[in-house]
Amino acid sequence: MTTEPNAEMSQIHDRMPVLLPRESWERFLDPAVTDPNEIEPMSIPLPNGSLTMQAVSKVVIHVRNETPECVEPVKVGYPQ
Numbered sequence: 001m002t003t004e005p006n007a008e009m010s011q012i013h014d015r016m017p018v019l020l021p022r023e024s025w026e027r028f029l030d031p032a033v034t035d036p037n038e039i040e041p042m043s044i045p046l047p048n049g050s051l052t053m054q055a056v057s058k059v060v061i062h063v064r065n066e067t068p069e070c071v072e073p074v075k076v077g078y079p080q
Contacts, residue, residue, distance in 0.1 A: 006045040009054070018043045019050075 002015040
């Protein structure tokens with residue numbers, strides 16, 4: 001699930017993943033909840049400063065790539 005980006009993320013993308021706090025997991029996963037309007041309020045961007053951004057290799061562009069290189073930091077401006 002994605003949502004609109006917070007101010008930090010909006011600098012690099014037009015959406016961001018919904019990251020649910022632990023206290024929301026039970027309600028979100030409850031099979032008795034069938035109305036999307038009950039879940040929608042959980043789909044909000046994280047506050048600015050909640051995530052750490054790190055440049056990664058362009059290897060992550062291709063879904064078939066599942067290697068450690070996908071999460072290894074790279075220097076900004078360094079050929080990827």
